[in-house]
Amino acid sequence: MNRETQICGLGFFVPDKVLTNDDLEKLVDTSDEWITTRTGIKKRHIVDGEACSDLALVATRNALRDASLTPRDLTHIIIATFTPDTYIPSAACVLQKKLGIKDIPCCDVDAACTGFIYALDLARGLCALYPEANVLVVASEVVTSRVNFNDRSTCVLFGDGAGAAILSNSAANGAVVEDILLKADGSLGELLSVKGGGSAYPLRFGQQADEDFFVQMQGRPVFKHAVRFMTNIAREILEKNNLSVEDVDLLIPHQANNRIIEAVAKKLGISPEKVFVNVQDYGNTSAASVPIALAEAREKGRISPGDRVLLVAFGGGFTWGAALLKF
Numbered sequence: 001m002n003r004e005t006q007i008c009g010l011g012f013f014v015p016d017k018v019l020t021n022d023d024l025e026k027l028v029d030t031s032d033e034w035i036t037t038r039t040g041i042k043k044r045h046i047v048d049g050e051a052c053s054d055l056a057l058v059a060t061r062n063a064l065r066d067a068s069l070t071p072r073d074l075t076h077i078i079i080a081t082f083t084p085d086t087y088i089p090s091a092a093c094v095l096q097k098k099l100g101i102k103d104i105p106c107c108d109v110d111a112a113c114t115g116f117i118y119a120l121d122l123a124r125g126l127c128a129l130y131p132e133a134n135v136l137v138v139a140s141e142v143v144t145s146r147v148n149f150n151d152r153s154t155c156v157l158f159g160d161g162a163g164a165a166i167l168s169n170s171a172a173n174g175a176v177v178e179d180i181l182l183k184a185d186g187s188l189g190e191l192l193s194v195k196g197g198g199s200a201y202p203l204r205f206g207q208q209a210d211e212d213f214f215v216q217m218q219g220r221p222v223f224k225h226a227v228r229f230m231t232n233i234a235r236e237i238l239e240k241n242n243l244s245v246e247d248v249d250l251l252i253p254h255q256a257n258n259r260i261i262e263a264v265a266k267k268l269g270i271s272p273e274k275v276f277v278n279v280q281d282y283g284n285t286s287a288a289s290v291p292i293a294l295a296e297a298r299e300k301g302r303i304s305p306g307d308r309v310l311l312v313a314f315g316g317g318f319t320w321g322a323a324l325l326k327f
């Protein structure tokens with residue numbers, strides 16, 4: 001494996017439309033107080049007609065500009081999403097068309113909220129196979145297309161958005177991908193699911209969508225597993241690389257719930273100033289949450305050259321993963 005694969009461009013995008021906790025109070029029996037104290041979320045951005053590839057397109061343009069590349073320089077496109085525009089064609093193929101390019105391979109991967117870190121590892125593999133590669137990884141989610149706005153236990157949690165990264169072996173000053181660790185446990189899949197429309201739960205012609213079509217989650221056990229798995233994998237990747245928590249300059253966790261983030265940070269023994277949190281502004285954007293946070297953290301000056309950044313995520317499947325980056 002080439003140890004010098006780098007992220008040479010980052011970008012993100014969230015749609016303009018904002019849904020506040022006050023707006024949600026008008027839709028379901030909830031309150032700003034409940035949402036804020038239980039999750040830390042104050043608002044989320046939601047689409048107004050845009051699809052997964054539309055959000056991905058803007059995030060990609062921002063990442064290309066950051067990398068000083070053009071669409072023609074890309075060699076592969078991977079989109080991490082569980083909310084593609086359509087099942088066929090893939091969101092990656094739709095994005096390729098919108099970028100005005102042809103011929104390069106394109107596919108989607110689905111690892112729910114861990115999708116970006118999964119796609120990053122696949123991209124790292126492509127860079128090892130093809131030394132001249134410039135792999136575009138975009139995590140783009142229109143989670144609200146699969147949210148039941150009658151279900152207060154889920155609809156307050158999610159938002160839409162996209163984050164993009166470009167990986168290459170030849171960047172002059174990108175972030176080196178030092179290591180990635182991925183895990184999954186399919187036996188826990190029932191705790192967090194979106195079933196309807198899949199081949200095990202097919203929608204018949206003329207049939208109305210019901211609750212199964214939307215995100216369903218058993219919040220408490222998911223919360224506990226999220227804390228345990230993210231903490232453990234963060235420890236494991238550090239140990240594997242002979243590093244300690246003191247060697248981490250910034251922790252960027254999946255942005256699902258501020259209480260989960262605080263619990264992970266406390267268990268790891270990492271101070272709150274070294275943890276990036278933006279869940280208050282975007283809610284849980286599934287796979288997009290980590291790359292949005294990574295791009296925003298750098299934009300806000302929270303990452304300096306030489307910093308080591310630890311990404312950690314957790315999601316349906318269950319899937320979880322961690323990545324070490326050196327800027």
Ligand code: UT7
Nearest residue numbers: 030031034038113152153156219220222223226256257315
């Ligand atoms: O990205 C993938 C991973 N997803 C996650 O990591 C999410 C993990 N889970 C969580 O973040 C939390 O479990 C939630 C935020 C979803 C829920 O917080 P909780 O502290 O676990 O609350 P709960 O589900 O135990 O519900 C407590 C109470 C219940 O009422 P009773 O039974 O005590 O009377 C719920 O009916 O809060 C009620 N409740 C609400 N009340 C007002 C649930 N949703 C709402 C709501 N507004 N939106």
